[in-house]
Amino acid sequence: MDMKVELIAYTPEPEATVAAAARLCYSSRGAVGLKEALTDAEAASLIKRLISMGHLSPTEHASFTFAIEGVSRALSHQLVRHRIASYSQKSQRYVDENNFSYIVPPSIAAQPDALELYRKAMEELREAYRKLAGVVPREDARYLLPNAAETKLVCTMNARSLYNFFRLRCCRRAQWEIRELALKMREEVRRVAPVLFALAGPSCETEGICWEGEFSCGRAREVRSRGVAADGGDDLGA
Amino acid sequence: MDMKVELIAYTPEPEATVAAAARLCYSSRGAVGLKEALTDAEAASLIKRLISMGHLSPTEHASFTFAIEGVSRALSHQLVRHRIASYSQKSQRYVDENNFSYIVPPSIAAQPDALELYRKAMEELREAYRKLAGVVPREDARYLLPNAAETKLVCTMNARSLYNFFRLRCCRRAQWEIRELALKMREEVRRVAPVLFALAGPSCETEGICWEGEFSCGRAREVRSRGVAADGGDDLGA
Amino acid sequence: MDMKVELIAYTPEPEATVAAAARLCYSSRGAVGLKEALTDAEAASLIKRLISMGHLSPTEHASFTFAIEGVSRALSHQLVRHRIASYSQKSQRYVDENNFSYIVPPSIAAQPDALELYRKAMEELREAYRKLAGVVPREDARYLLPNAAETKLVCTMNARSLYNFFRLRCCRRAQWEIRELALKMREEVRRVAPVLFALAGPSCETEGICWEGEFSCGRAREVRSRGVAADGGDDLGA
Amino acid sequence: MDMKVELIAYTPEPEATVAAAARLCYSSRGAVGLKEALTDAEAASLIKRLISMGHLSPTEHASFTFAIEGVSRALSHQLVRHRIASYSQKSQRYVDENNFSYIVPPSIAAQPDALELYRKAMEELREAYRKLAGVVPREDARYLLPNAAETKLVCTMNARSLYNFFRLRCCRRAQWEIRELALKMREEVRRVAPVLFALAGPSCETEGICWEGEFSCGRAREVRSRGVAADGGDDLGA
Structure with missing residues (x-):
């Protein structure tokens, strides 16, 4: 089961919206009409400046909604710990899981x-679940289901919360x-807001x-030797 | 100075987005493509059901961004107490307030x-501000500025947070x-998401x-006698 | 494995603290010394009034920290969806789960x-986990672990967030x-703040x-017929 | 009117509470009893490690409640922008402000x-307020009141939120x-949790x-030349 991530909705013109909000703070111009008054180049330059100074609050005005599937309940339990976000998730209490799909970690896939x-363990769990679901409520049969079981979510975060998410979760550790x-989420948002997310990622x-102290992967050193932000950022092939 | 409220950005198709998120929880269908699979009528019926049962979490996936001007600092101090929201506000530390505008409460406007x-008090404050701003930093001169001083904000809330806001702040008390x-904000969002906000307002x-106990205005009784929700809701003329 | 819930820390004198904060809003007295100036009876009467009018914000000043063990990952995944709260949880990425404990739903316990x-399914999972944990990292072997696997948490919520939690989660549905x-959490906090939590529970x-509409258990009707709040509230024997 | 800040309540044994929560994540020991099992030295060493690695989530389990008075509404408007916090504030809608106190910025106090x-401006505002408050509701008369007007608050933040607050607001800019x-708040919490807040302050x-880029005060350079954290941190005399 492959992971799928789709950006299903987002604040239109996210960069113009953020830039207008930021401009308002330092201007005697009206709030109404401010968005239209900014050129793309002005918006981009303002956003770069905000981010370099860590003034992230105006980026909260842009929100991004993702449909996510092909991920495990191990992942979703971690994901929902990010509290400045909204989640809707497929319920194992109500949905029939007789043929649940599951995620295979690469380290397992690599060893026959x-x-x-x-x-085999997954097959046996499916069978046990089917038997149990016949005699107890689904919400109790699901106690058998593994962390590997596939789940689906809709998740919304604003750009500031995404910055935090990418900082922690794009890290190699x-x-x-x-x-x-x-x-994948970063790839999606960079497609529609490239300036806003150009510098989103681990420190x-x-x-x-x-x-990470003694656990560091050593990448910070590499990046420093080449010049900060000259690096395009990690992708999954890296 | 008249209050102006403009909805400058919002999640496109807010009702379809909310309905897709809600549907996901109880369905084995994929998250990807779910939004397109719902008809408008299905979305509307799902949203009505969610709201009548108080299951508001899927409504968080729709966000609304307002440009607000012609409001007082008395208002903005109250407004920013709503914490599940994002704000950018004109700064009195940096913006020149030599000719600050101000809000006049109707009870004052009504008595010559x-x-x-x-x-007269406002005029004297302007003069004192101008003098002070010449000899101390603006951020200190502004200690003179009254609650009445006009401010501008960009404010973003999701639909669930707006529900709470309208419940408390559309109340006659x-x-x-x-x-x-x-x-005004409710009018704006009802224009673009009429089903979602049909029942947003005071209890x-x-x-x-x-x-409100002993402080009640008596409206709940009226509404009950006519049937709940048969009432279109208050407007400013009411 | 029995569920254990212990209140390991909380704001001292939670009711006096809440009452002092509430009193401040309507008084010209100083904030400093206000807590000492209130008698217990005054604090109790003020708190009852706040809660009956739904003015819950002063109750946020009292926080409660629970140590929780003997609960499943099915529970913890639900629990951490409450976002106005703080959590620390035993990590399955780092802790050895060779002999994981597990929770048995009563509906299963009741049928031999x-x-x-x-x-048997749990025993097989333990065995499979042990084998996998030998050849892949623990964080991947844990994909086998069931929702039933026991977890431990430390959880902190303020009184207002607990009100919301008890309203939703003490419900028979x-x-x-x-x-x-x-x-169990409600029992713990009622022991140290009986007035504050007297009316905490489902609507x-x-x-x-x-x-709950068509899914209602009928209890609201019973309660109404006896008089609201005359009912002591549910316990697990009910 | 002097600023007064008093720590009126806080989680007892804040450092032991935080350390117990942190320890739980990496241990198969029970949650119940964990706090007692840690020595002070172990707690201190664990907290230092957490903070140096930026793993701040366990610090959320310790909350601190402050009574604050002798501060301006200019300050309180800024303060309540910190959203991960709880506030109760003296209401200008309900409290009589006939003899409102006010804050004097040092730059003004220094110039006769x-x-x-x-x-003189404050005196005139008092007089105007008294007149208006006789003929319109207090909540409208207060539109005259200046940013300088004294307010009182009770404010609760957890240690993580305080870290963020101190990072931004102890900065010389x-x-x-x-x-x-x-x-002042930092001084208060360092008294009761010296290890927890040893490294709380601007970056x-x-x-x-x-x-701060071009606006930097130059202190980071000084600190680097002496060795990070060798510096005791700013106080008001600095």
Whole structure:
């Protein structure tokens, strides 16, 4: 089951909206009509300045809504810990999970013996679930379901919350599945708001700084030696 | 100075977005493509059901951004107490307020003597501000500025937060200026999401219940006698 | 594995603290010293009034921290959806789960065949986990772990957030495990702040109103016929 | 009117509480009893490690409640923009402000002419307020009141939110009044949780980094030359 991430809705003209809000703070011009009064180049330059100074509050005015599927309940349990966000998730209490799909971690997929053991365990869980779901409520049968079970979500975050999310979850030390999600989400939002998200990512990419101490992957050093932000940022192939 | 409220950005197709998120929770269909799969009538019926049962979390996926001007700092201080929201506001620390505009409460406007006293006080404050701003930083001169001083904001709330805002601030017991703002904001969002906001308002309008105890205006009783929600809701003329 | 809930820390004198904050709003007295100036009876009377009028914001000044164990990951995934709260949770990425404990739903415990099937499935998962954890990282082996797997959390909520939590999760229609948790948490806080939490619970108990529509358990009707709030509230034996 | 800040309530043993929550994440020990099992030295060492790695979430379990008076409405309008916090504030709608106190910015106090002008303006506002409050509701008369008018608040923040507050508001570029408040609040919490707040402050103090760009005061450079965190941090005399 492949992870799918689709940006299903977002604030139109996110960069113009953010720039108008930022401009308002320092201007005696009216709020009404301010968005139209900014050129694209002015908006871009204002946004770059905001982000370099860490003045992120105006970026909250742009929101992004993602449809996500092909992810595990292990991932969703981590994801929903980000509290400045809105979630709707497929309920295991109400939806029939007789044929639940599941996620396979790459480390397991790479070892035939491990993979066979994993697939067999999943098959047995499906069977046990079907039997239980016949005699107890679905909401109780689901206690059998594994972290691997596939779930679907709709998730909305504003740009500031996404900045925080990308900073933590695009890091190479993040858990692989949520990192894959974060990289896909970042790709989606960069398509529609390239300036706004140009510098969204872990602090190694954006500032040449790593906070992981002894666990650091060493990338901050590499980035510093090439010049901060000269690096395009990680993708899944990296 | 008249209050102006303009909806400058919002999640496109807010009702379809909310309905798709709600549907996901109870369906084994994919999240991707779900929005397109719903007809307008299905979306409307789902939203009505959600709201009548108080299941408001899917409504968080729709966000609304307002440009607001012609309001007082008395209002903005109250407004920003709503924490599930994003604000950008004209700064009195940086913007020159030599000719600040100001708001006149209707109770003052209605009494010529009071109005004259009020206008004179404002004129004197402007003069004192100009003098002070010449010898101390603007951020200190502004200590003179009155609550009445006009401010401008960009404000973003999601639909759930707006529900809460309209419940509290469209109430006849709310302070007149923030109530005027709430009614204008409600008018704006009802234009683009009529089903979503049909039942947004104080509990007297929506449930025939009043929580104000001895301070109740009596409207809940009226509404109950006519049938809850049969009432179109207050407007400023009411 | 039995559920354990312990209140490990909370704002001292929670009721006096809340009452002092509430009193401040309507008084020209100083904030400093206000707490000491209130008698217990005054604090109690003020709190009752706040809650009956739904003015809950002063109750946010009292926070409560719980140690929770003997609960499932099914529960914790639901719990952390409450966003106005703080959580620390045992990590399955780092902690060895070779001998994971698990929760048994009562509907399964009540049927010997179902229970046997369930216990056997758990035993097989333990074995599969042990094998996998030998050849892949723990954070990947845990994809096998079931929703039933026991977890431990420290959770902090303020009184207002607890009000919302108890309203939703003490309801008879809530999922049984999180309802058990909510009832235990309510018992704990009522011990140290009886006035503050006297009326915390589902709207049937507190207002004689049910929002569940066709799914209502009928309790609101019972409560209304006896008089709202005359009812002591549900416990797990009910 | 002098600013007064008093810590009126806080989570008992804040450092032990935070350390227990942090320890839980990486341990198979029970949550119940964990707090007692940690020595003070272990708690301190764990907290230092958390903070140096930026893992601040366990610090949310400790909350701090302040009574604040002798501050201006200019300050309170800024303060309540911090949304991860709880506030109760003296209401100008209900409280009689006939003899309102007011704050004098130091830049004004330092210039006799400016001060005289300022005091005279305040005197005239008091008089105008008294007249207006006789003929219109208090909530409308208050439109005259200046930003300088004294207000009182009760404010609760958890340690993580305080970290953010101190980072922004202890900075020398912050507005003088809110900076004075932040320094006083920091002094209060350092008294009861010295390890937890040892490194709370602007990024120049804690990391030798400044984000203010061309507006930097130069302190980050000084701190770097002496070694990060060797500096005790600013106080108002600095």
